[in-house]
Amino acid sequence: MNTAVIAQYFFITTTALSALAIVLSKSVFKAALWFLLCLLSIAALFILSYAEFTAITQILIYAGGVLVIILFGIMFTSKLAAKPLLVESTNLFGGAVAGILTLGLLANLIVDNLKNTTSVENAPRAVEAIGILLMTDYTLPFEVIGVLLLVTLVGAAVISAFMKLKRQ
Amino acid sequence: MIDTLTMMILLGAFLFTTGVVIIVTKKNAIMMLLGIELMLNASNINLVAFNQSHPATIDGQMFAIFVILVAVCETAIGLALVLRVYQYYQTSVPDELNELKG
Numbered sequence: 681m682n683t684a685v686i687a688q689y690f691f692i693t694t695t696a697l698s699a700l701a702i703v704l705s706k707s708v709f710k711a712a713l714w715f716l717l718c719l720l721s722i723a724a725l726f727i728l729s730y731a732e733f734t735a736i737t738q739i740l741i742y743a744g745g746v747l748v749i750i751l752f753g754i755m756f757t758s759k760l761a762a763k764p765l766l767v768e769s770t771n772l773f774g775g776a777v778a779g780i781l782t783l784g785l786l787a788n789l790i791v792d793n794l795k796n797t798t799s800v801e802n803a804p805r806a807v808e809a810i811g812i813l814l815m816t817d818y819t820l821p822f823e824v825i826g827v828l829l830l831v832t833l834v835g836a837a838v839i840s841a842f843m844k845l846k847r848q
Numbered sequence: 849m850i851d852t853l854t855m856m857i858l859l860g861a862f863l864f865t866t867g868v869v870i871i872v873t874k875k876n877a878i879m880m881l882l883g884i885e886l887m888l889n890a891s892n893i894n895l896v897a898f899n900q901s902h903p904a905t906i907d908g909q910m911f912a913i914f915v916i917l918v919a920v921c922e923t924a925i926g927l928a929l930v931l932r933v934y935q936y937y938q939t940s941v942p943d944e945l946n947e948l949k950g
Binding site: 759833 | 852857861862866873874881882885889897900909912913914920938
């Protein structure tokens, strides 16, 4: 067992534990911080799987962008600025049943179907190949994503634009 | 000893399950968005892990990048809606939005 495998098991453990901590945490802010740890561990797993570009995208967009948006949302929706935004749990029985059923089904299928796989030691340099693919095979999705981002920008600005609107 | 590919796929299954449990049990809309993000990350882990066993192509990584971008759009619009609802109802708990109930 070499160092990369040990590191991979370590980051798999941190990802699973931080995901579990999100479920168990009472404060939304702490849940967002656990989510940050989860995202960074997943980025480390991507690097260990020879997917450097995806890992950098994950850190830049998820840990940099999405998390900041979520923290803004938490700050804007807490009633008192000094008090942490607490969240209550409901439907505990339904949640446990749904979780056990989903995990059991997926784990059963995975263990049954992934018995004879070969692991690969080396991969081609991905960044260069991704750049070429974006301009050749994936041009249409690339453009569509651009339009989607523009629509999101305009839509989010219009939806959250400041207007005096309050329930009577 | 389980090989690392199976471990990665099992981790994806675990993250997906956690997302489902968060969406079912938590009351706050922002926590539900966190659950959806966890489920999207589970799909990304699957894509990257399976891409590693086919090193000649990198389609899995491309798909993962597109999934990340779509997730960003979803979060932005979702939080804009949450802020709008909060402005109007002074709450971000979906169960308390019962104006249309007869």
